[in-house]
Amino acid sequence: MKWDALEEEPCSLARTVAVIGDRWSLLILRECFLRIRRFDDFQASLGITRHLLADRLKKLVRFGVLRKIPYQEAPKRYEYILTQKGLDLYPIIMSIVHWGNIHMVDARGRPLLHEHKSCGKMFDPVMVCSECGEPLSAKHVHVHPGPGARRSSPLHASARERTKRNAEQG
Amino acid sequence: MKWDALEEEPCSLARTVAVIGDRWSLLILRECFLRIRRFDDFQASLGITRHLLADRLKKLVRFGVLRKIPYQEAPKRYEYILTQKGLDLYPIIMSIVHWGNIHMVDARGRPLLHEHKSCGKMFDPVMVCSECGEPLSAKHVHVHPGPGARRSSPLHASARERTKRNAEQG
DNA sequence: ATTGACAGTTCTAAAATAGAACTTATGGTC
DNA sequence: GACCATAAGTTCTATTTTAGAACTGTCAAT
Numbered sequence: 001m002k003w004d005a006l007e008e009e010p011c012s013l014a015r016t017v018a019v020i021g022d023r024w025s026l027l028i029l030r031e032c033f034l035r036i037r038r039f040d041d042f043q044a045s046l047g048i049t050r051h052l053l054a055d056r057l058k059k060l061v062r063f064g065v066l067r068k069i070p071y072q073e074a075p076k077r078y079e080y081i082l083t084q085k086g087l088d089l090y091p092i093i094m095s096i097v098h099w100g101n102i103h104m105v106d107a108r109g110r111p112l113l114h115e116h117k118s119c120g121k122m123f124d125p126v127m128v129c130s131e132c133g134e135p136l137s138a139k140h141v142h143v144h145p146g147p148g149a150r151r152s153s154p155l156h157a158s159a160r161e162r163t164k165r166n167a168e169q170g
Numbered sequence: 171m172k173w174d175a176l177e178e179e180p181c182s183l184a185r186t187v188a189v190i191g192d193r194w195s196l197l198i199l200r201e202c203f204l205r206i207r208r209f210d211d212f213q214a215s216l217g218i219t220r221h222l223l224a225d226r227l228k229k230l231v232r233f234g235v236l237r238k239i240p241y242q243e244a245p246k247r248y249e250y251i252l253t254q255k256g257l258d259l260y261p262i263i264m265s266i267v268h269w270g271n272i273h274m275v276d277a278r279g280r281p282l283l284h285e286h287k288s289c290g291k292m293f294d295p296v297m298v299c300s301e302c303g304e305p306l307s308a309k310h311v312h313v314h315p316g317p318g319a320r321r322s323s324p325l326h327a328s329a330r331e332r333t334k335r336n337a338e339q340g
Numbered sequence: 341a342t343t344g345a346c347a348g349t350t351c352t353a354a355a356a357t358a359g360a361a362c363t364t365a366t367g368g369t370c
Numbered sequence: 371g372a373c374c375a376t377a378a379g380t381t382c383t384a385t386t387t388t389a390g391a392a393c394t395g396t397c398a399a400t
Contacts, residue, residue, distance in 0.1 A: 022192065130293045148279040224379060
């Protein structure tokens, strides 16, 4: 599979993965949410090679997740800030952090705690249903093909059925 | 950076990224949540090479996200099912899908719709504060070092400050 | 004129991935 | 009994990506 192909997939997960589905992009975004904005600061805090950093920043700008804003003339310098599209990645980042907090911390405990300024308390993120407000779990969710589904999509027919069908069709 | 090093980072995001932060792992997990369980089914529905699929499944089993369950003897065959740790990835998967639904769909619309069986409605996932129940946004959250924070962590001091400090220390 | 900050680009070596063929074990068919 | 299919991998070579380090260009301050 070529990675450009991912963007074209009729699957919202695949298309998002095309944008953020590599290790460095997610780490760069972590830094963005921690208010890092400049090339050398990303490089110093992540230890990423300058080559890859330039590449990933370019990709995130191309996808509209980051915007390049000049912060000085002569010599012209830019910083990278999150667009609204980028800020909207916050639930992804937080759910990743939360899973790590629950399943990957060592004996010392969590590296970071999160305070909700609105209510003043330390919190964990909880994913709920937009309609009834109840917490979500996989087994209470049923998927339906939407308007953008492809016919006979791998997402709606099991691979086993498809394999069989393909065999029948020659 | 070696990828094993990510698991050791005092950062819940980095440690989670070590488990699921590559494109194929996320796509494999999508299939798991769509009830795919067997090697050839994963391979057929994703188009991943068998080599990589074997590698990724092994990794996900090693991290306790999937479990290998025998479904027949002679010849011995296994299927891969999500553990509780794996099921707990659901909010990550859903937030990724939701971001794609909002920012990456083409004119045809969403490939998938989600129905909440508990309330019977089509829904979107919403991330809320565990304490007050309000929807979360990055700007209303403040981070604090937790017990597992490293001293002078890159997560709590800006890269700029660290660069300066390192320079001072020689 | 030299040094340092900043934001990259360029280079080679090492690692990961793609793509296809091969292996092992078993059951069913001609 | 030879042949084919199913299933879950493994092995092989070629291509692509990443790591690591050095280099470039612009300007300010010493």
